[in-house]
Amino acid sequence: MSSIPSSPSRPSSRKRLAAWLAFGAAGLATGAVWASGFASGSGANGATAISPALTKTAPTVATSALSGTTTAVTPLSFDWQGRWGSIAAKTVMFKVDLSGSDYAGKTYNIALLLANTSDMSGWASMQLKLERVDVAASGSCSATAFDGTQNPKVLNFDDEDAGVYWNGVAGDAVYCVGVNAAAGDDVAGTFLRAAQDTPPTAFPTFITTVDRAT
Numbered sequence: 001m002s003s004i005p006s007s008p009s010r011p012s013s014r015k016r017l018a019a020w021l022a023f024g025a026a027g028l029a030t031g032a033v034w035a036s037g038f039a040s041g042s043g044a045n046g047a048t049a050i051s052p053a054l055t056k057t058a059p060t061v062a063t064s065a066l067s068g069t070t071t072a073v074t075p076l077s078f079d080w081q082g083r084w085g086s087i088a089a090k091t092v093m094f095k096v097d098l099s100g101s102d103y104a105g106k107t108y109n110i111a112l113l114l115a116n117t118s119d120m121s122g123w124a125s126m127q128l129k130l131e132r133v134d135v136a137a138s139g140s141c142s143a144t145a146f147d148g149t150q151n152p153k154v155l156n157f158d159d160e161d162a163g164v165y166w167n168g169v170a171g172d173a174v175y176c177v178g179v180n181a182a183a184g185d186d187v188a189g190t191f192l193r194a195a196q197d198t199p200p201t202a203f204p205t206f207i208t209t210v211d212r213a214t
Contacts, residue, residue: 066108070096070208073141076179078192080199083124085192086184090143093130094208096175099137103171107213112155112177113163115205122200126157129189132166133176141176148180154189157204168213177208 073092078085096110112130120126132151135141153164169175182190194200 065102066210066212069098070094070210072208073176073178074143076204076206078199078203080194083194083197084184085194085199087179087182087190087192090146090178090181092141092143092146092176092178093206094177095141096177096208096210097138098169098171098173098175098210100172106171107168108171109211109213110166110169110175110177111163111209112153113207113209114155114157114160115207116202119202120157120200120204121202122195122198123157123193123202124195125191125193126204127189127191128155128157128179129153129182129186130155130164130177130179132169133178134169135174135176137172137174139174141174141178143178145176146178146180148189152189 071094073095076087076091076093077089079088080086094112098108110132129148130153131146131148132153133141133145134151151166153166155162155164166175179190184190184192
């Protein structure tokens, strides 16, 4: 009497199923099995009406966080002997006050710019050695601190883009911008020369700015 052998695939299928079940159980236990669910929908019109007019309000003036931090202190005075100009007194020209927690932990850029090169009639040469003196927060500026070595920058009045820059200075401090006394004949520093034997009738206008660096 013959017998029909059982299908050889069934034990193999059972083994594969058991293996997948074990893998799934292990995946759920370890969080390694990910699944995503999706749904879709559509839109439809509801009630329609005319859009009402927008109510206009008066615009407000935006205020810079750095407003009022820079102030002019003392105008720069030039003395003359013939065509040679000089600066007789140490001078604090501008004060930049970045005192306080609002400025702490940040850095800033300070610039001193020339505003009116087109009005510099009567000058043959003008070059200034400017300095930046650093003072602790809420401190005051003293002209005696200028000695020619305090973060010096040379401003040459040769075009409308003339300016000097101190970048990356720390907040929560005071910065004093000005000049040391000078004879006015230093080709690498302050050099002042009139175009005629009488003193110039026009003088530079300076602008000091401060902006956030980081």
